[in-house]
Amino acid sequence: MGVTAETGAGLSIVNASYRIGGTTILDKVSVDVRCGRVLVLVGPNGAGKSTLLGMLAGDADPTGGDVLLHGRPLGQWPPRERARRRAVLLQSNQLVFPFTAQQVIEMGRAPWIGTEESADDDRAIARAIEATDSGHLLTRAFPTLSGGEKARVSLARVLAQETPIVLLDEPTAALDLRHQEDVLRIARDRARAGAAVVIVLHDLSLAAAYADEVMILDAGRAVASGSPNEVLTAERIEAVYGLAVRILRDDDTGRPLVVPRRGRILPSHDPDGRTAT
Known part of the structure; x- marks a missing residue:
């Protein structure tokens, strides 16, 4: 692996x-x-x-x-x-040529060609497909997929790279x-x-x-x-984003939940800390 x-x-x-x-x-x-x-x-x-x-x-x-x-x-x-x-998933998941989803995922194994790790290609690809719920997309041409489907196939390529x-x-x-x-x-x-x-x-x-x-x-x-x-914290988020927020806590984890306070308007945001007019 x-x-x-x-x-x-x-x-x-x-x-x-x-x-x-x-x-x-x-x-x-x-x-x-x-x-x-x-x-x-x-x-x-x-x-x-x-x-x-x-x-x-x-x-x-x-x-x-x-x-x-x-x-x-x-x-x-x-x-x-x-x-x-290192494997990288970019914001844009675009390909000009009509590779199938299967072929795109297999591209993740390209760095391992000629190494001992290439013996794990089939297993790595299968694990990536299962993890991303993309098995039903494998025969589809990548350009025909929806944005969400492209994102999942592209993630599978990244995971297959291991x-x-x-x-x-x-x-x-x-x-x-x-x-x-x-x-x-x-x-x-x-x-x-x-x-x-x-x-x-x-x-x-x-x-x-x-x-x-x-x-x-x-x-x-x-x-x-x-x-x-x-x-x-609410104070930091408000300072950075220029948006009033409320911080709640997840009942199960205690981690923050950030909720906009839509009825409250803050002054225009300036990253240098000045109040815009």
Whole structure:
């Protein structure tokens, strides 16, 4: 199996920034992605969440700072070696060519071609199909699938890759309630098996339910990082999102449930902390 029992930080970002022209997308962010844990990145639109995930994946090079994979600069890893250590699910699940869902899932095993792990291809693919409830989609052409079906097949590809690091960018965006819970339960199970998991989410209550650690980003800066109970306070959420909220507690877990206070209007949000007029 591709996932191995490792300890410590699988991926680290150290004081990393990302700038395009004169625009700063990320500003001196540091984070450790630890094996056996789920880190969820949250924040408003444009906060830098997907850019940070892209840095962790090696798809975006920082303009300052470092990204380390097992202590070695990520850019020094050959592409195939990198693919054997981290799997990535992007926001967009699009393919131009009419591959079947089965073929898309099988692509997850490409990094293991020519290795001893390739003997596990059939088992890994079958496990991924079962976990994502995508067995009935296998003969369908991927471009003909609905958004939610594409998301599940794409997740199955990631799971079939069986890497010790899993990076998921808004994996629940196109899914119904049941499949949202299924995806995050799968992510939680991967962490229990030893994987380091990073997820970008917009739903703060889902983040609170499944994360070991939540990092809030706002305007490219890391505002807070810690346990859901520590980070997801009404005061902090209101300051970052400019929306009045009430924090409830899940009866079973005691974790936060974030509920908008729709009858209350806050001043316009300014990420620099000023009240807009």
